[in-house]
Amino acid sequence: xxxxxxxxxxxxxxxxxxxxxxxxxxxxxxxxxxxxxxxxxxxxxxxxxxxxxxxxxxxxxxxxxxxxxxxxxxxxxxxxxxxxxxxxxxxxxxxxxxxxxxxxxxxxxxxxxxxxxxxxxxxxxxxxxxxxxxxxxxxxxxxxxxxxxxxxxxxxxxxx
Amino acid sequence: xxxxxxxxxxxxxxxxxxxxxxxxxxxxxxxxxxxxxxxxxxxxxxxxxxxxxxxxxxxxxxxxxxxxxxxxxxxxxxxxxxxxxxxxxxxxxxxxxxxxxxxxxxxxxxxxxxxxxxxxxxxxxxxxxxxxxxxxxxxxxxxxxxxxxxxxxxxxxxxxxxxxxxxxxxxxxxxxxxxxxxxxxxxxxxxxxxxxxxxxxxxxxxxxxxxxxxxxxxxxxxxxxxxxxxxxxxxxxxxxxxxxxxxxxxxxxxxxxxxxxxxxxxxxxxxxxxxxxxxxxxxxxxxxxxxxxxxxxxxxxxxxxxxxxxxxxxxxxxxxxxxxxxxxxxxxxxxxxxxxxxxxxxxxxxxxxxxxxxxxxxxxxxxxxxxxxxxxxxxxxxxxxxxxxxxxxxxxxxxxxxxxxxxxxxxxxxxxxxxxxxxxxxxxxxxxxxxx
Numbered sequence: 301x302x303x304x305x306x307x308x309x310x311x312x313x314x315x316x317x318x319x320x321x322x323x324x325x326x327x328x329x330x331x332x333x334x335x336x337x338x339x340x341x342x343x344x345x346x347x348x349x350x351x352x353x354x355x356x357x358x359x360x361x362x363x364x365x366x367x368x369x370x371x372x373x374x375x376x377x378x379x380x381x382x383x384x385x386x387x388x389x390x391x392x393x394x395x396x397x398x399x400x401x402x403x404x405x406x407x408x409x410x411x412x413x414x415x416x417x418x419x420x421x422x423x424x425x426x427x428x429x430x431x432x433x434x435x436x437x438x439x440x441x442x443x444x445x446x447x448x449x450x451x452x453x454x455x456x457x458x459x460x
Numbered sequence: 461x462x463x464x465x466x467x468x469x470x471x472x473x474x475x476x477x478x479x480x481x482x483x484x485x486x487x488x489x490x491x492x493x494x495x496x497x498x499x500x501x502x503x504x505x506x507x508x509x510x511x512x513x514x515x516x517x518x519x520x521x522x523x524x525x526x527x528x529x530x531x532x533x534x535x536x537x538x539x540x541x542x543x544x545x546x547x548x549x550x551x552x553x554x555x556x557x558x559x560x561x562x563x564x565x566x567x568x569x570x571x572x573x574x575x576x577x578x579x580x581x582x583x584x585x586x587x588x589x590x591x592x593x594x595x596x597x598x599x600x601x602x603x604x605x606x607x608x609x610x611x612x613x614x615x616x617x618x619x620x621x622x623x624x625x626x627x628x629x630x631x632x633x634x635x636x637x638x639x640x641x642x643x644x645x646x647x648x649x650x651x652x653x654x655x656x657x658x659x660x661x662x663x664x665x666x667x668x669x670x671x672x673x674x675x676x677x678x679x680x681x682x683x684x685x686x687x688x689x690x691x692x693x694x695x696x697x698x699x700x701x702x703x704x705x706x707x708x709x710x711x712x713x714x715x716x717x718x719x720x721x722x723x724x725x726x727x728x729x730x731x732x733x734x735x736x737x738x739x740x741x742x743x744x745x746x747x748x749x750x751x752x753x754x755x756x757x758x759x760x761x762x763x764x765x766x767x768x769x770x771x772x773x774x775x776x777x778x779x780x781x782x783x784x785x786x787x788x789x790x791x792x793x794x795x796x797x798x799x800x801x802x803x804x805x806x807x808x809x810x811x812x813x814x815x816x817x818x819x820x821x822x823x824x825x826x827x828x829x830x831x832x833x834x835x836x837x838x839x840x841x842x843x844x845x846x847x848x849x850x851x852x853x854x855x856x857x858x859x860x861x862x863x864x865x866x867x868x869x870x871x872x873x874x875x876x877x878x879x880x881x882x883x884x885x886x887x888x889x890x891x892x893x894x895x896x
Contacts, residue, residue, distance in 0.1 A: 325624065365628065420798055421545060423545070426703070432586055
């Protein structure tokens with residue numbers, strides 16, 4: 301976290317001075333920036349900044365889906381397979397993406413670049429099949445996807 | 461039938477109102493200016509009460525009445541609920557992407573009415589790119605003197621912050637949302653006290669949905685009487701209906717409350733894909749009971765009261781349509797998996813019940829179930845319904861209970877497979893144990 305003094309200060313300024321704990325979620329996104337997961341050492345740093353126990357920070361990481369305590373792929377392709385998307389072919393699409401990458405759902409490619417996950421509704425039901433890509437820099441939406449469009453994207457991600 | 465009170469960016473010449481200059485040129489922030497410079501907070505509350513505006517997040521509670529409940533303590537907070545996580549909902553995202561300043565103006569007017577000097581906009585974490593744009597737009601409002609200290613030269617000061625969630629449906633429940641901003645697990649609080657008394661940081665707090673807030677500037681600009689010319693007596697105004705699933709033209713449709721399912725689906729949205737027959741409707745995402753697509757249902761008006769009279773809920777109007785090819789026991793399996801994943805774990809009936817429902821429904825689809833398993837499934841729903849702190853527990857049973865009742869054949873077809881393998885009672889008892 302010492303790498304990001306300006307970001308840390310800006311995050312803490314958003315909440316009352318006596319409620320530093322409120323900064324835990326934005327600080328955890330910052331902690332994930334470098335490696336797309338929260339390293340153990342960062343838990344202690346975030347806890348110190350928020351003036352709470354490391355266990356409390358770890359429980360936040362465990363509770364919320366978008367934080368990870370283990371290393372996965374550099375990019376996480378998170379395909380919505382919830383009901384509205386599934387009615388428009390998302391399960392078959394997700395199976396096609398897994399087959400293309402040669403991984404099971406939840407698996408990571410051998411080069412460590414891409415993890416594929418099935419996730420719950422992402423508020424883009426009218427543009428299914430769709431997925432988001434999560435990496436250290438944040439999340440981007442990819443909508444109205446085809447197997448060809450995802451193949452092109454994966455090729456690009458694997459060169460990064 | 462299409463009215464654009466909220467989705468005004470769809471009107472000719474309004475495509476650029478996501479830019480501050482274009483929004484202001486179209487009359488944007490005139491309502492906020494009027495409110496801050498010439499109205500008392502109480503008169504704003506009275507105006508919104510008179511409009512009959514009801515909360516668009518799902519519960520349909522009258523917004524002005526909610527505002528009037530605030531305890532007489534300070535500081536107070538206003539929080540926009542932009543968590544939009546109900547399967548089938550994608551309206552708040554369009555509002556914030558295409559007409560962000562109208563939403564922010566509504567949030568700012570609400571903050572003035574509540575006499576709050578800090579407001580938070582809680583967005584689901586997946587709206588990462590959207591939050592970055594809103595950060596920039598909020599900075600523009602500071603630069604324009606519409607936010608910050610002494611707004612427009614008055615005594616009123618206001619700051620707005622975005623707060624990103626991190627993938628938890630439960631944070632759409634207002635008390636869980638407040639816990640989340642406080643840096644805690646998103647688990648609902650016992651009510652009372654309600655947020656109007658003890659909300660964010662224990663202070664009086666208003667929580668309103670994004671779409672609700674986007675309705676406020678037009679109400680201030682054009683008056684409560686005008687607003688009541690739209691919609692019905694009990695459900696005034698327009699509603700953004702999100703259509704998804706097997707509909708020909710999926711998307712958002714802003715229409716006055718009172719349009720029928722038939723006119724919306726077949727009149728505006730092009731009917732069902734491939735000309736197939738419509739089998740069932742989930743009017744409020746995964747949360748409300750399934751409706752069989754009968755003539756009676758199709759001719760029902762989309763209002764809070766009319767859909768409730770059918771035994772379901774309009775909720776946030778995330779209308780998922782399913783054609784004749786869909787097995788409704790599969791639908792129940794999908795929604796149950798959703799709720800199992802999203803249960804916050806606080807209440808035992810929801811945490812354990814969603815687990816058991818998914819196991820039984822997975823078995824239905826793997827083959828090998830008997831009638832007794834369906835009775836067990838039904839029994840589990842009764843152990844969840846009405847026994848949890850927040851409505852998520854009840855929601856998790858809606859599709860299961862309604863599909864068992866309306867579409868028993870969809871379950872029985874799986875029983876036929878089970879009968880052919882003649883599972884013994886002892887074996888079945890063994891299956892009823894937790895798998896992992």
